[in-house]
Amino acid sequence: MSTLLAMRDVSKIFANGTLALNGMSLEIGEGEFLSLLGPSGCGKSTALRIMAGLTAPSSGTVEWPSSRTNERGLPQGDIGFVFQEPTLMPWQNVFGNVYLPLKLHGLSKAQARERVMDNLESVGLADFANAYPRQLSGGMKMRVSIARALVTRPRLLLMDEPFAALDEITRHKLNDDLLALWRRTGVTVIFVTHSVFESAYLSSRIVVMRPRPGQVFSDLPIAQPEMRGEAYRVSEFYRANCQSVSEALQGAIRAAES
Amino acid sequence: MASTPRVPSISTRQRVLQVLVPLLALAVGILVWQWIVTANQIPKYILPSPVDTAVALFTDSGTLWPALLVTMRITFMALAVAIIGGVTIAIIIVQSKWLELALFPFTVILQVTPIIAIAPLILIYAPDTQTALMICAFAVAFFPILSNMVQGLKSVDHRLLDLFELYGANRWQALLFLRIPASMPYFMAGLRIAGGLSLIAAVVAEFAAGSAGQGAGLAFRLLESQYRLNLPRMFAALIMLCGTGIAIYALTSLIAWLTLHRWHESAIERED
Numbered sequence: 001m002s003t004l005l006a007m008r009d010v011s012k013i014f015a016n017g018t019l020a021l022n023g024m025s026l027e028i029g030e031g032e033f034l035s036l037l038g039p040s041g042c043g044k045s046t047a048l049r050i051m052a053g054l055t056a057p058s059s060g061t062v063e064w065p066s067s068r069t070n071e072r073g074l075p076q077g078d079i080g081f082v083f084q085e086p087t088l089m090p091w092q093n094v095f096g097n098v099y100l101p102l103k104l105h106g107l108s109k110a111q112a113r114e115r116v117m118d119n120l121e122s123v124g125l126a127d128f129a130n131a132y133p134r135q136l137s138g139g140m141k142m143r144v145s146i147a148r149a150l151v152t153r154p155r156l157l158l159m160d161e162p163f164a165a166l167d168e169i170t171r172h173k174l175n176d177d178l179l180a181l182w183r184r185t186g187v188t189v190i191f192v193t194h195s196v197f198e199s200a201y202l203s204s205r206i207v208v209m210r211p212r213p214g215q216v217f218s219d220l221p222i223a224q225p226e227m228r229g230e231a232y233r234v235s236e237f238y239r240a241n242c243q244s245v246s247e248a249l250q251g252a253i254r255a256a257e258s
Numbered sequence: 259m260a261s262t263p264r265v266p267s268i269s270t271r272q273r274v275l276q277v278l279v280p281l282l283a284l285a286v287g288i289l290v291w292q293w294i295v296t297a298n299q300i301p302k303y304i305l306p307s308p309v310d311t312a313v314a315l316f317t318d319s320g321t322l323w324p325a326l327l328v329t330m331r332i333t334f335m336a337l338a339v340a341i342i343g344g345v346t347i348a349i350i351i352v353q354s355k356w357l358e359l360a361l362f363p364f365t366v367i368l369q370v371t372p373i374i375a376i377a378p379l380i381l382i383y384a385p386d387t388q389t390a391l392m393i394c395a396f397a398v399a400f401f402p403i404l405s406n407m408v409q410g411l412k413s414v415d416h417r418l419l420d421l422f423e424l425y426g427a428n429r430w431q432a433l434l435f436l437r438i439p440a441s442m443p444y445f446m447a448g449l450r451i452a453g454g455l456s457l458i459a460a461v462v463a464e465f466a467a468g469s470a471g472q473g474a475g476l477a478f479r480l481l482e483s484q485y486r487l488n489l490p491r492m493f494a495a496l497i498m499l500c501g502t503g504i505a506i507y508a509l510t511s512l513i514a515w516l517t518l519h520r521w522h523e524s525a526i527e528r529e530d
Contacts, residue, residue: 054420070426080425087417090521091439103435104425132521152425 003065003103004030004188005051005157010060012046020046021151023060024215030066030155033182033197035206037245037253039253043214044192048158051190052081075156079189080149086142088133088148094120098148105152119147122181127143135236139170146178150185159191163198172233175201179228196249200241201228208245210252217252220245259456306490311497314490322479322491326498329475332388332460333506336395340452343396344403349433351496352411368454369401373459377466382520391475394463400458404450410441446514453510 003029012021021043036044049055051062053074067075088097098119102112118134120126123143133141142162149157163171179202182189193199199206203222210217222241227234232238288308294300295307302310371406377394384390403420414437444491464477476495483492518524 049420052424054423079424081421083417083420085417087415087421089418089436089439091442100421100435101425104422104427104431134521134523 002030002039002163003027003066003236004032006063006065007047007051008061008063009038010047010050010057010082012043012050013058019213021050021057022215024214024216025060026207026216026219028156028188029085030185031186033187033189033191033202033204036202036209037193037199037206037249038194038209038214038217039194039211039256041211042209042252043211044209045160046214046241047209048160048190048192051156051200052079052158066175073166078152078155080152080154082145082157083143083164084164086133086138086145086205088141088144093130093132094125094136094144097144098151101149101152104112115151116147119151120144122150122184123147123177137170138166142166142174143177146181150181150187155188157187159189161192161194164194171198176229193226196242196246200238200245201233206245208248208252210256212256217255218248220248228231232251233238272529274387285497290367297386302352303487303489306493311493313493314488315475315497318357318491322443322495325474325476325479325495326502328388328473329457329477329499330502331462332391332395332475333457334501336392336460337399337453337456339392339396340399340403340456341449343506344400344448344452348404348411350408351408352437353355353429365401365404368397369405373397374462374466377463381467388473389466391463393458394466395456395459398459399452400449402448403445404448406444411437413444414440426439442517443524446517447512450510450514453506454503457499457506461499471484 007024007026010021010024011019013019024043024047027076028045038044041046046055050057055061064075069075069076089100092100095116098116099109099112102115103109117126117129120129123146125140125143125147128136128140133144136144145162149159163174166174175198178189181187189202191199191202200222204224206220207216207221208218208220209215222245224241225237289389292308295302295305295319306314320446351361373394376397377390379395381387381390384393418436418440419432422436427435459476464475465481468481476499480492480495483489483495514524
């Protein structure tokens with residue numbers, strides 16, 4: 001497995017003096033589904049923003065060994081980002097929102113139409129291309145957001161607690177759909193969450209982080225069955241995974257308190 | 259679209275009543291006015307009846323209509339210049355924090371000074387009265403556009419800005435595809451205020467200018483009628499100004515609705 005992204009001793013100090021991230025080193029292999037799990041203030045969202053190039057690290061480097069990078073050291077078009085909120089433009093319909101990344105790369109509507117519609121198809125929203133965000137439910141808006149993140153065919157999909165605001169039924173459905181997209185496209189996913197159960201369900205690897213200062217606490221590979229579904233959610237295997245992840249998280253919280 | 263739920267329409271009766279009730283109330287008001295004048299035998303140089311006013315509106319149209327056109331031309335030209343100027347300067351201001359701070363005292367001075375107080379000064383500097391009136395009306399209409407537009411351009415979802423940055427959008431793209439559309443609700447609020455204000459300012463400035471003759475607007479005709487105690491014509495002129503105000507409000511509301519009704523909460527009809 002080749003390395004897609006490597007963080008080397010990355011630290012981030014905010015202007016107010018907070019050490020948000022302390023000496024984080026992490027190698028992410030192509031095709032992984034990696035979760036960053038930890039309590040609030042552990043720097044997991046900061047780490048994600050640094051990987052995306054939205055925030056510059058105070059020290060340390062982020063390397064993309066196998067990508068062509070632009071003048072800012074970022075692999076342009078290789079990153080998709082899904083925020084905690086759907087973050088759609090309310091004045092654009094669903095098509096316009098998914099078309100945005102291609103529009104910014106200079107593609108005309110006609111050139112982009114097929115790709116946009118394919119991506120809407122893959123999240124089950126092809127019939128809603130002309131709907132406006134306000135007409136959609138929370139889960140549907142999040143699907144649009146995922147379609148937009150995947151429309152540039154990125155190699156890396158960064159997700160910042162994307163399903164935290166959704167109800168459990170919708171979240172389970174989106175978990176399964178996200179796994180299906182991951183399997184089909186082979187995209188590498190880095191998924192920030194504070195849910196033990198969500199990370200244990202989705203990930204092939206979980207990096208547990210601790211707060212004060214934010215840093216990596218442990219790095220757990222997770223053995224997963226190829227197909228996961230409702231049966232897996234109630235299986236002993238899943239329960240055991242949840243237990244080991246939960247113990248690691250408790251350890252991280254204890255370490256921060258002591 | 260099959261999956262969009264059908265919106266139940268409001269009953270026809272309610273719709274008719276929504277139009278009928280205000281119209282009826284207005285008609286009753288006019289009838290009461292007519293009745294007060296007739297019952298008390300008030301002479302029309304003190305209070306003209308609605309009929310007297312309507313007659314004046316018709317017989318004096320040769321004087322009043324050209325005057326209305328003059329006032330409207332001043333109003334709309336001032337509004338147009340205020341929109342272009344306000345939006346342009348707002349876009350320039352938000353480009354840099356320092357520029358905003360530097361321009362801050364000027365915008366505050368412009369906002370807090372009663373424009374009518376500087377009208378005599380403008381009358382001295384401007385090449386002719388029409389231009390002076392336009393400058394006055396512009397100065398009044400300019401600020402609501404500018405301040406709303408600045409607020410709108412700054413009120414963009416910062417995650418959307420992140421997204422534009424992620425996809426390598428340049429400043430121009432972020433302005434065109436994100437900041438300007440996001441500021442439209444604010445701009446429309448400013449436009450409604452500015453539309454009403456530019457008419458008020460056009461009239462008030464003409465009072466101050468006291469212009470006369472062929473190129474005079476409705477404000478001069480009002481003063482003239484006052485001196486001659488021609489009250490029916492005064493009322494007719496007032497009704498014309500009122501109608502113009504309503505038309506401007508309706509026009510700006512229509513523009514706001516056309517722009518926002520698909521997406522913004524302010525223009526969406528809610529169900530109970």
